[in-house]
Amino acid sequence: MNVAADIEARELSYAEAIREAMDVALASDERVILMGEDIGVYGGAFQVTGDLIDTYGPDRVIDTPISELGGAGVAVGAALTGLRPIFEFQFSDFATLAMEQIVNQAAKVRYMLGGAVSVPVVMRFPAGSGTGAAAQHSQSLEAWFAHVPGLKVVQPSTPHDAKGLLLAALEDPDPVMIFEHKLLYKMRGAVPEGHYTVPIGKAEIRREGVDVSIVATSIMVHKVLEAAEMLAGEGIEAEVIDLRTVRPLDRETVLASVRKTSRLVCVYEAVKTLGIGAEISAMVAESDAFDYLDAPIVRLGGAECPIPYNPELEKAAVPQVEDIIEAVRAQVKGRL
Amino acid sequence: MNVAADIEARELSYAEAIREAMDVALASDERVILMGEDIGVYGGAFQVTGDLIDTYGPDRVIDTPISELGGAGVAVGAALTGLRPIFEFQFSDFATLAMEQIVNQAAKVRYMLGGAVSVPVVMRFPAGSGTGAAAQHSQSLEAWFAHVPGLKVVQPSTPHDAKGLLLAALEDPDPVMIFEHKLLYKMRGAVPEGHYTVPIGKAEIRREGVDVSIVATSIMVHKVLEAAEMLAGEGIEAEVIDLRTVRPLDRETVLASVRKTSRLVCVYEAVKTLGIGAEISAMVAESDAFDYLDAPIVRLGGAECPIPYNPELEKAAVPQVEDIIEAVRAQVKGRL
Amino acid sequence: MADTSPDNIPFAISAYTPERLRGALRQMYLIRKFEEGAEDSYTRGLIHGTMHLSIGQEASAVGACIGLSETDKITSTHRGHGHSIAKGADVGRMFAEFFGKETGYCKGRGGSMHIADVGKGNLGANGIVGGGLPIAVGAALSAKRLETGAVTVCFFGDGANNEGAFHEALNMAAIWKLPVIFLCENNKYGMSMSTDRSTAVASIADRAVAYAMAGASVDGNDFSAVSEASEAAIARARAGEGPSLIEAVTYRWRGHSKSDRNRYRSKEEIAEWMACDPIPRMVQMLSDHGIIGAGDAARIEAEAEAEIVQGIAFAKESPAPALSDVTRDVYTKPAA
Amino acid sequence: MADTSPDNIPFAISAYTPERLRGALRQMYLIRKFEEGAEDSYTRGLIHGTMHLSIGQEASAVGACIGLSETDKITSTHRGHGHSIAKGADVGRMFAEFFGKETGYCKGRGGSMHIADVGKGNLGANGIVGGGLPIAVGAALSAKRLETGAVTVCFFGDGANNEGAFHEALNMAAIWKLPVIFLCENNKYGMSMSTDRSTAVASIADRAVAYAMAGASVDGNDFSAVSEASEAAIARARAGEGPSLIEAVTYRWRGHSKSDRNRYRSKEEIAEWMACDPIPRMVQMLSDHGIIGAGDAARIEAEAEAEIVQGIAFAKESPAPALSDVTRDVYTKPAA
């Protein structure tokens, strides 16, 4: 279902794919600038910007001081006045310092001004756990942003989508928040060369199935696909939907799948309570697909605790392949 | 069901009830201090602190500079070291400046330190629309906080509960976030004198009924009760649950009601997507109460836009009594 | 009798043509009359919500903007009517916004706290204290990168100078040598908190040292003094010499907003400052130097008054927004 | 040969007993050895996640803490091992935390970035740059209100000085005259960004002016100089004269963290600073003044080394947390 599957594609890592998207954008549009902490000679905390500074120089690949609120606000102001900034938060957790500019300014200024302006800013948020960096460097906060009208929020799960969604975000006149999972940065996959976009607002069916629909985001897509293969061995055919965009939701893709399978499991890394799975579940439960449901809607989300440091605890705090298998098994058990 | 209904109670406004709670606390516990912008001689933007500074002086009723991040952080640091601060955000919208201290520090420090500390801080957030203050002064952001383990989050809907929950929050060793609806400040109701608490984590059934369960928060409780009276005239008996605490949820009260009525409507002012109704709906849809459901779960939440200025638009952006009546009618229509 | 020897000619008299000076006086009257009209309209129930009047502060708004062209930008504050008018806004559309009408600057969505006039370079008032500071730096970054030659004047209050955004914005503007002027209208109070109590330094301009930035403190009720400091800062900005901080010491005659009971300042203090009204001082200067003759001031005032009357009439007659449009203009490009 | 005439006796020699001075040297060795042990453990795969070593910065940690008692507090940073040891932490429990063990200071939940030792007055390291600044002010507010006499030393880096939290915290500490010392370890870089590029002023201490605060810049590799400035600040704090800002100019020998490729500074620069190692300078001063004799330094170093070896052994043997405890200690009082 890969929109560019027919184009000759090389394998790139997720981080390289993002870098390539930025490279394409910087090369083709003078208005594009990158901003963030240590994105210059350091290459970014996760080496996503890499050596772009060598090509585009410090005026377009701008190291910001450690000033998240101000930095994000500068990006918003620049976007309002003709530039196309891509602002990198070094860790998504530091967005807690910049919610004012993101939520009160970027998300609302167009509406508050009756449509007189647009804010074409892109913000990138390295998110998620698994790196042993503990509670202040491992959060998955995308649900906060998905609660805010005026923002668009995406969570690419593959190198292909990471590049395509970033290029789509850059073409989008509205603020787009991109949540990238840190553990995906090294993941490799086919990525077309040059310019292409992946539409914001469209989910992707990664695996077709008839017994249960599993809606997953970001890194969980891969865990779910792994679980789905194991489940297939037991005769359970799961349909796996990669949500890709968490605001706005692709209702139709999810609902059509649920109408087909009559069972829904949502899998996401963020804290379970009020994570994106809450919205998916509620959206389905209030739709006409409700009548097709043969079982309660199950959510697998992060544990109700901060992310712990100890590596085993850290794993225990977010859904793992075995948890998914177990949950799906329980879900389809009563299906006869 | 009022825990103190048998005690002689005067009528106070919601704002007066909160002030009385603070007064009781300041009088009985030297460790209690108030912090916030213009809470001193000005009496608070909504006159909630009123004249407390006259009794307790500027060392305990502390005007802070316009420094929300720093102010909240000072409260967190003070709570860690022996004081019991009550920090007032002038408008809940300004919490966007302080999410770092609330979410990365207050909510997580106990866990990150393996239980070595507690953070007995109380934060008050005047929230909601209806005052003509537009998009940056009218938000309902409680769902963000309810997504964060480590925080407790309450939304009192009556003067009685406003006082009792604040006193409970002060006795609680963990950070408690209190969302107060600005339009409720002038609402009057019976309030017992002296010290009493309303338990954090317990919902309250405000009206019993058999046809549909309506879970509402804050000001919506009153709109729902009004709607319920009208619906009763049509023969629809709604059970109205005032959630009161949004983290942690009182699952049992909600589930028991749904098992009884087989129908659920959630009503809240925050933006519908990922507002608290999403969690209520998802919680029910994954519980055994799912099997009792005779209809899709309906959510009535705020429109997917910032709060507009024009008063008619402003009303159109949040659920009104007529919207509730209509939604409930549609919900129970097919009940025969 | 003013000293009119060449040495003592005020800056403004030597710098501007008589026509521009009369235009400046006209703007000062227009601001005063606008605020009075707004107050009156509020009393008549035409205005929803709150408002922040700038009566007494006319010289700083007009003095800071006289050196700007339409390609130059400003960012404004909650107390922004004066800034809008000084940057050339139409008072009819301003009143229309105030009255929540579709013909208002924000189509009735923003109200007083969000009036903007992007075509004239006014990027908008802001409901968040300090919210405009990083945005102004972003506008200056755009100007520098896109080589537009534009200068940005960032208005903010003494209260805002204690926000973290102030620090981050000034630091970034300084390290990047951006063409931005931070114009602090120090009216001695942030709501009820006097600068003595809120701010560790006696003069906001003293803080320029922390950014190795040019800093100046001027009599904010003296049009000539404000314009002199502003022109010097504009020249520095245009020459690529970076940002400046100007403190214009002034006073607001009215309460902070409509709900202010004025308990934090004395009648005497207010009276003293009213005696120092910037408008008669401007009239005096212009007549001392022969820029206006007998009767000119009264005529200009009457014209301003007429413009206000007309503006209010336009606003009253204007249509209200359609309720069905409540979610219009949240996005420039609603998603797929 | 050092000048030992009475006039030139270093502050530390005259201020402290030989025993305390030898204790300080011991702590400096312990910090150095701890960091080396951590590095070695990392290489052996015993440590998950990242770490920030303070090799080269031992004098500032120990010099700032020597004047504190256990009732005095510190707040620390991501680069906090030295601060912990200087405040009296046990290296065994520190290593245990590093290794994610239940015997660690945070029971394995926090890791290197969250080590705290509340009993000894160390309120904890912080993963958020600048996160500790307002918290330290809060601790000082508690000390003042509760009249404990305690002083709080707030460690932070040059990078943190551009956070809004710095500005807000210093302003509040100044206006309220709180007993807090802001100790900036200026190691010339915030990750890859040199202070030349990130900070508008040449010396962080210059920013004290913006808060009318005592400010001093000292050689941070000179134990005596750091302790002298710290003692003066502690005395001011205890006398009720308010806060101080001290800049200790120093250098980190290692990369920012384990993923640093060191592309932003030269080998020569590093070598120059290594030649200025604070430990031999301390040894020299102590032997010049007869505080230690031949062989003493080597013996103290060997003892420190042995303590580290023992600490690592303790940590290795310690039990890991139970996975079932993943949500323990989120709340002090789990809700009703």
Ligand SMILES: Cc1ncc(C[n+]2csc(CCOP(=O)(O)OP(=O)(O)O)c2C)c(N)n1
């Ligand atoms: C972040 C934030 N905090 C608080 C407020 C509430 N508030 C609005 S105006 C104001 C006072 C601002 O003082 P100053 O900057 O001096 O401007 P002035 O009102 O004197 O023009 C306050 C506290 C706000 N709007 N935004």
Ligand SMILES: Cc1ncc(C[n+]2csc(CCOP(=O)(O)OP(=O)(O)O)c2C)c(N)n1
């Ligand atoms: C709010 C925040 N922004 C960014 C980071 C990532 N980060 C961690 S340490 C660091 C550099 C801090 O520099 P400095 O304050 O000088 O301390 P140093 O590392 O030099 O000791 C950065 C950018 C963070 N942890 N928190």
Ligand SMILES: [Mg+2]
């Ligand atoms: Mg002011």
Ligand SMILES: [Mg+2]
């Ligand atoms: Mg540093």
